Amino acid sequence: MTEVTLGLSLAGIRGKGASLAEVARRAEQVGYDSVWTGEAWGADAFTPLAFIAGITTRLRLGTAIAQMPARTPAATAMTALTLQQLSGGRLILGLGASGPQVVEGWHGVPYRPPVQMTREYLAILRQALAGTGKVAFEGSVYQVPYTGPGSTGQGRALRSQLPGAPQTPVLIAALGPKNVAMTVAEADGLLPYLWSPRHWKNAWGEALAAAPAGFQIAPTVLACVGDDVEACRDEVRPRIALHIGGMGSKTKNFYANLVARYGYVEEANRIQDLFLGGDRAGACAAVPDDLVDDLALVGPPARIADQLAAWRDGPLSTVIVEPTDHTMLEAIAGIW
Structure with missing residues (x-):
């Protein structure tokens, strides 16, 4: 290695x-x-x-x-x-x-x-x-x-x-x-x-x-380093939601496309729909634990x-x- x-x-x-x-x-x-x-x-x-x-x-x-x-x-x-x-x-x-x-x-x-x-x-x-x-x-x-x-x-x-x-x-x-x-x-x-x-x-x-x-x-x-894993996940969710949901339009967002290629197709669509619809809190909540643990270091x-x-x-x-x-x-x- x-x-x-x-x-x-x-x-x-x-x-x-x-x-x-x-x-x-x-x-x-x-x-x-x-x-x-x-x-x-x-x-x-x-x-x-x-x-x-x-x-x-x-x-x-x-x-x-x-x-x-x-x-x-x-x-x-x-x-x-x-x-x-x-x-x-x-x-x-x-x-x-x-x-x-x-x-x-x-x-x-x-x-x-x-x-x-x-x-x-x-x-x-x-x-x-x-x-x-x-x-x-x-x-x-x-x-x-x-x-x-x-x-x-x-x-x-x-x-x-x-x-x-x-x-x-x-x-x-x-x-x-x-x-x-x-x-x-x-x-x-x-x-x-x-x-x-x-x-x-x-x-x-x-x-x-x-x-x-x-x-x-x-x-x-x-x-995010901390004793409470869920609290640490919540700290990074907004950044993940921003990229998947807001760094581009519904038809042209490279990050949403990437996450979809990882296998999170439905999750990416939901995060985008909520974020672009103005519900940023909902978009953050829609980032599942599995995706957070896949993309971030938390806990x-x-x-x-x-x-x-x-x-x-x-x-x-x-x-x-x-x-x-x-x-x-x-x-x-x-x-x-």
């Missing part, structure tokens, strides 16, 4: 930098391998990592995820190269396509089919991260230099002014089978959400069977230790724990 490293999601930390600094220092002290930030339509994913890079020495710094439609491939490469330089090469670059509600509703750009968009984005990003030549690409989504409608015709291929960092791990948050297959072929790893250690093969078994040696799989898993330390055996007995390289309260981070490290 290969070693599975422990990461910490920094989701939920708001406010002053002192709070972020405290959690990052504690994580480094008690043995976490990495910390991870994300973005939706509030804080960005990279600024907190630059802050953490200056106050830690060992922690790897991951984005789970940074949204590709929010930045051109070159802009992402610039940020990654800068962070690699500032942190001594500790960045893990996790990227995702997001969904049409965020892409068009917040970023104001068209939502493009994620498989082709991601493939082209990675091709340009790799060139820019390599730092060995001028970046040029001609695809159906991206053209660098741009020569299409509205161009001046004066664009020219450029090479990064910063030293290259081709060793930067690039992981993709893919959920659909086609996107996961593309990720296996083109990226260094996968960043799944709502991973099931019991049912992952139903969703991705064929695609992940083709993964090369060294391919990283780093799911984010909700966690006393001994129970979570038993649960972790299933997570370790699989293809994972890192488990990114997202605790319901960061006072739990030492307890989780102790279980690990």
Whole structure:
């Protein structure tokens, strides 16, 4: 069985930098391998990592995820190269396509089919991260230099002014089978959400069977440590219900589709109907215990230790724990 490293999601930390600094220092002290930030339509994913890079020495710094439609491939490469330089090469670059509600509703750009968009984005990003030549690409989504409608015709291929960092791990948050297959072929790893250690093969078994040696799989898993198992389940239900019920429309919700592929078809439909109908409390209550136990780590330390055996007995390289309260981070490290 290969070693599975422990990461910490920094989701939920708001406010002053002192709070972020405290959690990052504690994580480094008690043995976490990495910390991870994300973005939706509030804080960005990279600024907190630059802050953490200056106050830690060992922690790897991951984005789970940074949204590709929010930045051109070159802009992402610039940020990654800068962070690699500032942190001594500790960045893990996790990227995702997001969904049409965020892409068009917040970023104001068209939502493009994620498989082709991601493939082209990675091709340009790799060139820019390599730092060995001028970046040029001609695809159906991206053209660098741009020569299409509205161009001046004066664009020219450029090479990064910063030293290259081709060793930067690039992981993709893919959920659909086609996107996961593309990720296996083109990226260094996968960043799944709502991973099931019991049912992952139903969703991705064929695609992940083709993964090369060294391919990283780093799911984010909700966690709540406490003596009352049911109370711990109730702490994580809202997050699960939000993704299955509210992270997309009735016809386009990647998380609901994923859970359905795990075998929870009726449950996913009911959660969606309640959530989109405005009954969020009902949607949370509709998340069954079996599904919570499948997707999250909940209960006393001994129970979570038993649960972790299933997570370790699989293809994972890192488990990114997202605790319901960061006072739990030492307890989780102790279980690990």
